Amino acid sequence: MLQIYNTLSRQKEYFRPLHEGHVGMYVCGPTVYGDAHLGHARPAITFDLLYRYLLHLGYKVRYVRNITDVGHLEHDADEGEDKIAKKARLEQLEPMEVAQYYTNRYHRDMEALNVLPPSIEPHASGHIIEQIAFVQRILDHGYAYISNGSVYMDVEKYAKDFPYGKLSGRNLNDIVTETRELDGQDEKKHSYDFALWKKAAPEHIMHWPSPWSEGFPGWHMECSTMGTKYLGEEFDIHGGGMDLMFPHHEAEIAQSCAALGHDTVHYWMHNNMITIAGKKMGKSYNNFITLEQFFKGEHHLLTKPFSPMTIRFFILMAHYRSTVDFSSEALEAAEKGFARLQEAYTRLMRLTPSAESTIEIGNLRQHCEEAMEDDLNSPIVIAHLFESAKAINTVADGKGTISKEDLAELQDVWKTFVVDILGLRMDDSTEGGSNEAYKAAVDLLLNIRLDAKRNKDWATSDRIRNSLTDLGFTIKDTKDGFEWTL
Ligand code: ZN
Numbered sequence: 156m157l158q159i160y161n162t163l164s165r166q167k168e169y170f171r172p173l174h175e176g177h178v179g180m181y182v183c184g185p186t187v188y189g190d191a192h193l194g195h196a197r198p199a200i201t202f203d204l205l206y207r208y209l210l211h212l213g214y215k216v217r218y219v220r221n222i223t224d225v226g227h228l229e230h231d232a233d234e235g236e237d238k239i240a241k242k243a244r245l246e247q248l249e250p251m252e253v254a255q256y257y258t259n260r261y262h263r264d265m266e267a268l269n270v271l272p273p274s275i276e277p278h279a280s281g282h283i284i285e286q287i288a289f290v291q292r293i294l295d296h297g298y299a300y301i302s303n304g305s306v307y308m309d310v311e312k313y314a315k316d317f318p319y320g321k322l323s324g325r326n327l328n329d330i331v332t333e334t335r336e337l338d339g340q341d342e343k344k345h346s347y348d349f350a351l352w353k354k355a356a357p358e359h360i361m362h363w364p365s366p367w368s369e370g371f372p373g374w375h376m377e378c379s380t381m382g383t384k385y386l387g388e389e390f391d392i393h394g395g396g397m398d399l400m401f402p403h404h405e406a407e408i409a410q411s412c413a414a415l416g417h418d419t420v421h422y423w424m425h426n427n428m429i430t431i432a433g434k435k436m437g438k439s440y441n442n443f444i445t446l447e448q449f450f451k452g453e454h455h456l457l458t459k460p461f462s463p464m465t466i467r468f469f470i471l472m473a474h475y476r477s478t479v480d481f482s483s484e485a486l487e488a489a490e491k492g493f494a495r496l497q498e499a500y501t502r503l504m505r506l507t508p509s510a511e512s513t514i515e516i517g518n519l520r521q522h523c524e525e526a527m528e529d530d531l532n533s534p535i536v537i538a539h540l541f542e543s544a545k546a547i548n549t550v551a552d553g554k555g556t557i558s559k560e561d562l563a564e565l566q567d568v569w570k571t572f573v574v575d576i577l578g579l580r581m582d583d584s585t586e587g588g589s590n591e592a593y594k595a596a597v598d599l600l601l602n603i604r605l606d607a608k609r610n611k612d613w614a615t616s617d618r619i620r621n622s623l624t625d626l627g628f629t630i631k632d633t634k635d636g637f638e639w640t641l
Contacts, residue, residue, distance in 0.1 A: 157212065157528050159205075159392075160476060162400065162423040163322055167530055172391050173421065178209050178216045179390035181382040181420075183399055184276070186223040187257035188238040190445040191264045193429045193466075193481060194396065194436055200467055200578075201426040201475040201531075202394045203270045207576050208527055219385045220273035221378060224254035224280045225361060225371055240360045250361050251280070264446040267463040269578045275385050279377035282384070283363045286372040289380045289414055290351045290365075298413035302342040304354030304368030308409060310347045317412045322423060323401040349406055351376055375406035383411065383419055393420040397427055426475045431456065432482050444481075458483040461490065464580055468493040471533040471577055496537075496573070499544035500581050502551040503569055509556035514546040516561045520568045527576065536572055543569075597623070601630065601637045 157170040172178050182202045185195055202220075209216045224239060243250040265272070279286075290306050293299040298313045299306050310327070313319055320326050330347045340346060350373035355362035362369050382390065395404065404423065411419045428435075431442040444454045452460030469489035473479045519539060526535035543565070549555040557565070573579050600619055607615040620630055623639070631638045 157208070158530055159422055159424060160530050161421075162425050163420075168422065170391075170422065172214065173389060176213070176215060178214045178392065179386035180206065180209075180216060180218045180392040180394065181378070181386060181390065182218070182220045182273070182393075183378060183395035183403070184220040184222050184273075185257075185261050186238070187254045187261060188242050189257060190447055191261050192436065192443060192445045193431070193449075195261070195264075196268060196446060196466060197429050197470055197475075197479065198394065198396045198426050199265055199270045200268060200470045202424075203578055204471065204475070204531055204533060204576070205392070205394070205424070206271060206273075207578055208531065211571070211576055217275070217386060218273040219275045219277065219382065221381055222254070222258055222276060222278045223374070223377065224251070224258070224278050225283075225374075225377065243360065254278075254280070260447075264463075267446070267450065268467050269463070269580050271578070277381045277385065279372070279381070280361075282377065282381055283372065285384055286376045286380045287352070287365050289376060289410070290372070292414040293351060293410060296413055296416075298409075299351055300344065301367055304370065305342055305350055306352040306367055307343050307348040308351055308406070308413070309344065310349070310409070311345055313409055313413055317409065319409055320401075320405060322405050322408060325401060325405070349373060349375065349402065351410070373406075375403055375410060378403070379407045379410040379414070379419075382407075383415070388415050389417070389419055389421070391420075392422045392424060394424040394426070397425040400425055427478050430478060430480045433480060456483065458487070461486050465490045465493055468496070468579060471579075472537060474530075474532055474534055476530070492541075493579070495544065496540060496579070497581060499540075499547050500569055500573060503547045503566055506547070506550055506557060506562055508559040508562045510558065512556060512558040512561045514549055514555040514557060514561075516546060516557070516565050517543070519543050519565065520571075523568065523572045533577060536577065540569070540573065597628070597639060601639060605636060 158167045159170050160166070161168045180202070182198065185191060202218075206216060206218050239250050239253050242248070242253045246253070248256075262272075290299065293308070294301070294306065298309050298316075300309050310319060310330075314327055320330060327347065331345075352365055352367055352370055352372055354368035354370040359371070362371050382393065393404070393407075408418060408420070411417075430436065431444065434442060436443055442456060444456060446463075446466070448454040449457065449461050449466055450463060452458075465486060469481075469486055470479065472489060472492070522539045523536045526532040526539065529535070546555070547565070550557045574581060600623065604616050604619040607613075607619070623630060627641055629640050
């Protein structure tokens with residue numbers, strides 16, 4: 156039975172869904188004002204692993220992952236301007252154009268990492284009416300106050316009735332000392348009060364009408380609102396990166412309790428953070444590497460490009476609650492490990508069975524299941540697969556045999572865990588021969604180009620060469636013909 160670590164209780168708990176056979180799961184998605192980087196890849200892959208495992212267990216999962224496309228002052232108080240609006244102003248675009256552009260690019264990167272799309276991907280900007288209604292409920296219950304057109308959570312009042320800080324293990328005194336002097340401080344009763352609705356400054360270009368002012372919702376409001384809208388007033392799992400635990404998730408709990416009178420989430424799950432060469436990722440360290448830069452190898456900290464599957468494999472090699480430190484060396488090691496796994500997979504799919512097995516396939520399925528049930532222990536799953544690879548290689552090298560039943564079982568376990576659950580794309584040239592077909596097609600095009608050149612048909616020759624180059628092929632003319640790589 157699946158056990159997951161609940162941040163709220165600080166222990167592993169058996170997962171029991173609220174409604175039999177169904178799981179409601181909410182994960183905080185990206186703020187779309189820039190390209191996705193490693194900090195986006197880790198929660199996306201962590202909760203993709205959970206999503207895939209829940210599906211494997213036969214649950215019907217409603218997976219909601221939001222898009223934050225409304226500015227939140229909390230995050231960018233230093234600059235006093237919402238980041239999407241700032242980008243829009245600098246690049247002379249509509250704010251929604253900026254948000255859409257980066258949403259598209261986020262989707263492209265997630266697709267490359269083989270992260271399954273969520274069941275619902277609500278946008279904060281599309282749920283302003285619901286957010287206003289949510290703020291109103293908190294006001295009606297007396298846990299918020301209006302000040303100069305903005306609405307703030309009355310944290311002190313709330314903390315008298317509900318435990319504020321229970322998720323991150325903080326108390327109000329800790330929070331007072333941690334709170335930076337932020338914008339709107341003079342409007343608030345206490346520094347730790349947070350905005351539920353913010354009156355827009357005249358230069359602020361993203362704003363909506365509300366009963367209190369022309370303005371925009373506080374950042375935390377969208378997740379309380381959209382989580383309960385799509386998953387109900389109580390739902391199973393809420394996930395996100397550890398950096399979101401405070402203030403974001405703590406504020407979400409407070410908002411939900413203040414509006415509904417009770418907590419909404421049963422299991423809070425948080426993935427740990429990624430460091431780069433031992434340092435926190437951040438602009439000030441100049442180590443902010445986008446996923447695209449990883450895929451293309453275009454960053455001074457990278458020795459070469461790394462494929463999306465290498466990045467995915469590297470993230471899965473660590474348990475999601477451990478920190479991960481990225482370096483080019485560590486990625487090169489992961490790349491080699493992934494190549495070995497892929498090679499074993501390909502060899503396994505090509506094996507021919509014998510009358511009986513001389514190798515021990517062990518209880519691989521059970522071992523992998525046990526590892527996954529133990530709070531999604533992907534590194535242990537990978538270790539079991541590598542152990543199994545030894546037996547596969549023994550047979551493939553002709554030093555052992557495998558029976559028809561054992562082979563079928565092994566192939567099914569590998570497909571299930573490697574492809575379906577870990578979500579690692581295998582280069583499947585054994586199935587359908589798509590790889591061979593594609594190579595033959597490129598050769599065919601280049602042979603047509605060769606003929607065109609002999610006939611001095613430069614237009615056709617250039618067209619083929621340029622088109623293939625645009626697609627990412629490198630073409631080299633040789634004495635006897637051509638060579639190409641992708
Ligand atoms: Zn959130």
